[in-house]
Amino acid sequence: MHPITWLLLTYKVPAEPSAKRLALWRRLKSLGAVYLQNGVCLxxxxxxxxxxxxxxxxxxATMQGDCVLLETVALDPTQEDKVIARFKADRNDQYQELLRRCQDFEAEIAKEIAIQKFTYAELDEEETxxxxxxxxxxKIRKLDFYDAPLAVTAQxxxxxxxxRLDHYAQMVYDAHDENR
Known part of the structure; x- marks a missing residue:
């Protein structure tokens, strides 16, 4: 089996303005990069x-910063596993947040059913x-390079x-048929 090849980016940018430094960090995170330490990511x-x-x-460079971009591999399978574990942990954190939002979504549907709010406007909002x-x-799945354990649970x-939304939609349709 061939070792996994990574891109290693090390960078240093001026502390001010902090908004530029934060924007750079966000862009790297949006690519799915994991940070090994400040200014060093894979x-x-x-x-x-x-x-x-x-x-x-x-x-x-336009931020008056400096960086080095390298291609690298882990020294041994143990180190490779450590890096992959970091990628999986980052994705699991994102899946965990998604799961919390799913729980909120389900609670919202349950609330609408409990108060019998069967309107098309509410259904449209829930579909959105x-x-x-x-x-x-x-978006998370696209960055899940190594199949984090929570991916299946999230799906x-x-x-x-x-x-649940389909069930709620049927209740909305039924309620409107009864009102005719």
Whole structure:
């Protein structure tokens, strides 16, 4: 088995303005990078990641900063496993937050049923909220390079949310048929 190849980015940017430093951090996190320490992060080596990091290299230079971009592999399987575990932990944190939002979504549906608020406007709002959850899941999944353990749970929970929404939708339709 071939070792996994990563891109290692080390950078240093001026402390001020902090908004630029924070924007850089957000951009790296949005790519799925894991930080080994401040200013040192890793991404799996892909053509897309190489392109995106080259753009960031230019951006860092315009911030009066400095960076080095390297291709690297782990020294041994144990080190490789440690790095993969960091990627999985980051994604699990994101899936965990998604699961909390799914719980909120389910509670909202239960509340609407309890108060018998069977309106098309409410149904539309709940459908929009579910779509946001689904898009968020897809965004996390795209960054889940090593199949974090909570991925399956999150997918199943989203299916549960969809089923609850479908049940609520049927109640809305039934309520409107009774009012005619």
């Amino acid at each position: 991404l799996p080596k892909t053509d897309e990641h190489v392109r995106r990091l080259k753009v960031l290299e230019h951006d860092i 909220d579910l779509k946001k959850l689904e898009l968020w899941y897809e 199943e929970r989203l299916q549960d949310c969809k089923a």
